[in-house]
Amino acid sequence: MEARTIALIFISPFVVAFIYAGIHEFLRYKSEGRTNYGLVYDEETGTTHVTGIAEDEEPYDPEDFDPSDYNDPEVGAGPEDRKT
Incomplete structure (x- = not known):
């Protein structure tokens, strides 16, 4: 080719x-x-993504992020609940 x-x-x-x-x-x-796009934080998964945000909502500010607030669902699971 x-x-x-x-x-x-x-x-x-x-x-x-x-x-x-x-x-x-x-x-x-x-x-x-028109829409405003901004970074949105999903507390359930601990991830962020870019999406349209409403006028009255504030976008996610990475400076305000505290990693200790994130609840990891795998931490609470016992060894018998985890699949390897």
């Missing part, structure tokens, strides 16, 4: 994903209007 063909094969999934995300965001914008 030619180098251009191989490069096109590797790049095409990223192009398709980018176009899909652009269309999805445009349709969301047309139906809901």
Whole structure:
């Protein structure tokens, strides 16, 4: 195969994903209007993700994060409950 063909094969999934995300965001914008995006903390899993946030909500501030507040569900499980 030619180098251009191989490069096109590797790049095409990223192009398709980018176009899909652009269309999805445009349709969301047309139906809901402008939105603010920010970092949101999920206390249940201890993870953060970027999502649209409401006007009255404050985004997650990493400076205020205290790792000792996170409740790890695996810590409380006994050895018989864990699967290896």
